[in-house]
Amino acid sequence: METTNKEVKILQHFVNGRDFSGNSNRFQDIHDPSNAECIAKAPLANQQDVATAVAQAKKAFPAWANTPPAKRAAIMFRFRELLLKNSGHIAEILSREHGKTLEDASGSLARGIEVVEFCTSITTHLRSDFSAQVSSNIDSYNLRQPLGVCAGITPFNFPAMVPMWMFPVALSAGNTFVLKPSEKDPSTSLYLAKLLSQAGLPDGVLNVVIGDKITVDAILEHDDIKAVSFVGSTAVGEYIYHKGSANNKRVQALCGAKNHMLIMPDADIEKTAQALIGSVYGSAGERCMAVSVAVTVGDEVADALLQKLIPKVKNLKIGPYYMKGVEMGPLITKESLERTRGYLKAGQEQGATLVLNGDETKLQVQGCENGYFIGGSIFDKVKPNMSIYTDEIFGPVLSIVRAASYQEALELINNHEYGNGAAIFTKSGAAARHFTHNVQIGMVGVNVPIPVPVAYHSFGGWKRSLFGSSAIHGMEGIRFYTKLKTVTARWLDDVKDMAQFHFKAGSDS
Ligand code: NAD
Numbered sequence: 001m002e003t004t005n006k007e008v009k010i011l012q013h014f015v016n017g018r019d020f021s022g023n024s025n026r027f028q029d030i031h032d033p034s035n036a037e038c039i040a041k042a043p044l045a046n047q048q049d050v051a052t053a054v055a056q057a058k059k060a061f062p063a064w065a066n067t068p069p070a071k072r073a074a075i076m077f078r079f080r081e082l083l084l085k086n087s088g089h090i091a092e093i094l095s096r097e098h099g100k101t102l103e104d105a106s107g108s109l110a111r112g113i114e115v116v117e118f119c120t121s122i123t124t125h126l127r128s129d130f131s132a133q134v135s136s137n138i139d140s141y142n143l144r145q146p147l148g149v150c151a152g153i154t155p156f157n158f159p160a161m162v163p164m165w166m167f168p169v170a171l172s173a174g175n176t177f178v179l180k181p182s183e184k185d186p187s188t189s190l191y192l193a194k195l196l197s198q199a200g201l202p203d204g205v206l207n208v209v210i211g212d213k214i215t216v217d218a219i220l221e222h223d224d225i226k227a228v229s230f231v232g233s234t235a236v237g238e239y240i241y242h243k244g245s246a247n248n249k250r251v252q253a254l255c256g257a258k259n260h261m262l263i264m265p266d267a268d269i270e271k272t273a274q275a276l277i278g279s280v281y282g283s284a285g286e287r288c289m290a291v292s293v294a295v296t297v298g299d300e301v302a303d304a305l306l307q308k309l310i311p312k313v314k315n316l317k318i319g320p321y322y323m324k325g326v327e328m329g330p331l332i333t334k335e336s337l338e339r340t341r342g343y344l345k346a347g348q349e350q351g352a353t354l355v356l357n358g359d360e361t362k363l364q365v366q367g368c369e370n371g372y373f374i375g376g377s378i379f380d381k382v383k384p385n386m387s388i389y390t391d392e393i394f395g396p397v398l399s400i401v402r403a404a405s406y407q408e409a410l411e412l413i414n415n416h417e418y419g420n421g422a423a424i425f426t427k428s429g430a431a432a433r434h435f436t437h438n439v440q441i442g443m444v445g446v447n448v449p450i451p452v453p454v455a456y457h458s459f460g461g462w463k464r465s466l467f468g469s470s471a472i473h474g475m476e477g478i479r480f481y482t483k484l485k486t487v488t489a490r491w492l493d494d495v496k497d498m499a500q501f502h503f504k505a506g507s508d509s
Contacts, residue, residue, distance in 0.1 A: 009040040011186060013049065013210055014193045016056040017203030022049035028183045028212070033099035033330040034320035036370040040097075042183050045211040050178070050218035053207040057149040057176040058224050060204030065146045065174040069123045072172050076119045078199035079168075083113050083192075090191060094159050095321035097185035099329040099372070100283045102321050105160070112164030114455035115473050119172035125478045126173065138490045144482035146174030147226040147250065151219045153240065154189070155232040156182035156332050157286045157394075163189050165459065166229045167206055169477040171196075175227075179208045180219060182232075184332055186210045220244050227481065229472065230254065231288075233392075234418075234464050241467035252480055253467040254460060256392045257420030260293040260413045261449060262435065263301050264406065264426035272425045273308035276398065279449035281316055281376045284328050285396040286336075288465075289421045289443070289450045292393060293382070295401045295409040302402050306355060306380065309398075313356055313376040319365045330372040331395060337372040340395030344377055347388040347399075352379040358396060384412060392418070406431060414440040419462030423449050442466065 011030075012019040024046035029038045045053075064072075083090070091105035098105070118125075128142040152166040159181060167177045181189035186208070193208045209215060219225055220243045227250040230240045237253035244251035261279070263272055279291040296302040319326040331337045341359055348354050354377065361375025374396065382389050382399040389399055403409035413422055423445030424435040432446045442461035445451030453459050453474070460471025470480040 008038055011040055011042045013045060014190050014208040015053045017197050024049055030097055032096060033332055034368050034371040042186055042210045045209040045215040047218040050209055050215060053178045053209050054149055054222050054224050056204040057178055057207055060202060061148055061176045064176055064205050069126055073120050073122050075200045076116055076172055079196050080116045082195045082199055093191055094188045097187055098159055101326050101329055104283050108158050108161040112161040115164050116168045118455040119168040122172035140488045143485040145485055147483055149225050150175045150227040151178045151225050153180045153216055153230045154182060156184040159185045159188035162231045165472045169473055170481045173478055173481045175481055176205045180211055180215055183210055183212055220247055237467055251468050252470045254472060255465050256418060257288045257465050258392055258416055258418045259289060259291050259421040260295050261291045262295045262409045262424045264431055265298050265301055266427045267425040269304045269308055273305060275449040277312050280398045281328050281396045284331055286394055289452055291449055293399045293401060295403050295412060297403055297406050297409055299402055302400055310356055316376055318363055318373055318375060320368050334372055337374060340374055340393060343388050343393045347379050350386040352382045352386055355380050417464045420465040421451055
């Protein structure tokens with residue numbers, strides 16, 4: 001249970017099915033981004049706290065791994081019901097700490113629930129290949145067995161969905177898990193773990209430790225952790241991938257992005273502008289699949305697009321998550337706000353045209369004067385060498401790059417260091433087909449601005465958007481959280497030996 005101290009909640013870790021205060025004596029303040037008030041204090045786990053969580057997960061592993069997959073699936077069914085029943089409450093917890101609108105919070109939770117639904121079919125996903133008579137009286141088959149204790153390290157921007165890309169898949173495959181959510185908004189993960197306990201998950205199978213780099217390093221150095229899933233920024237992901245791999249762990253690290261939308265001259269400009277509004281400014285641009293670059297083929301497309309976009313962006317309703325009809329909330333922290341402001345300045349200094357400056361948007365909501373709000377911005381005539389183009393801003397800023405041809409636009413996208421998502425907007429099947437086959441990107445949309453794969457497909461970028469070889473959830477997720485064993489078996493060469501079982505030699509009935 002959280003304890004209350006002058007309205008500021010003191011959070012605890014969740015280990016072995018109960019609250020765990022740990023003994024680090026280090027805390028991080030959690031702020032409501034809409035008014036900058038401190039609403040909670042989160043403990044930051046030290047090496048010993050991590051060791052306690054891992055020891056419980058290790059103890060729980062043999063019985064859980066031995067639990068029939070159908071029984072593990074039954075817990076996932078009950079978990080899904082509890083998630084649906086409590087979805088409004090979860091969205092509220094999430095929005096209060098993160099700042100995103102309740103609609104965005106509910107939408108992302110729904111995508112997490114889809115992963116749980118995928119895991120209710122774990123019996124099917126774990127079925128193996130069988131080859132009869134690979135040689136005389138010899139059959140061969142595969143087993144997919146759990147790894148042991150796995151860990152997940154997650155970012156602030158999707159406090160429900162991203163952890164749910166990981167632990168439902170790992171658990172239903174028979175692993176136990178230690179989750180380290182972002183220290184900026186950990187309450188959703190704690191609540192999800194408690195719901196899973198209510199659904200019947202045995203103690204110790206899922207543990208949540210809140211923490212920072214010290215906690216992450218303890219995870220990466222712990223011998224009993226067999227695999228690490230990471231989602232977050234590229235600098236941290238690359239570090240985690242190398243350190244985890246050096247310590248002989250299986251690592252998948254899904255990282256930063258710069259997602260382009262290529263707009264062909266035949267695209268419907270009104271529909272494209274509408275698609276950009278949701279995909280650039282939704283969640284205040286704090287999505288790894290947010291579109292942050294529109295590449296127009298021809299100047300006419302850029303001019304027509306700007307005409308449609310500017311009034312829509314100006315009219316975005318910005319405010320706290322609880323405000324009726326709100327379309328965009330604040331950024332997560334003051335640092336994020338300052339970082340975005342820094343890019344607005346840098347873009348102008350480097351020669352781009354700031355056609356709409358979100359920092360000039362006046363927000364007047366009583367009680368939110370100190371919130372980390374900024375309006376939507378648009379840069380035009382952005383060049384590939386500018387930092388607003390090369391860097392992931394992670395704020396509500398769109399850069400328009402004017403390309404002379406489709407080929408130039410495609411090359412631009414392929415030359416970017418990130419390769420998470422990209423979309424083409426066009427009415428031409430030929431252009432769409434060429435794009436999907438030739439773009440160097442992991443997740444591609446055709447007239448779909450944010451092509452996030454559904455739970456039974458897998459999510460993952462290319463280039464510096466993913467380190468390791470495995471995408472997340474779907475069958476790639478099942479493979480990541482299991483190890484392959486191949487059995488080659490010979491039985492009773494001589495049918496006469498079967499007499500003891502009352503088989504009639506020579507009978508095939
Ligand atoms: P972040 O990298 O700062 O933090 C992610 C996690 O790493 C957190 O749990 C944090 O505590 C931990 N961490 C932070 N600094 C660390 C360090 N020096 N050493 C070890 N661990 C550290 O990311 P964020 O700001 O929370 O999230 C935003 C980033 O996540 C963006 O770059 C976004 O693109 C990315 N993201 C990627 C995907 C994807 O699927 N590719 C999805 C969501 C978010």
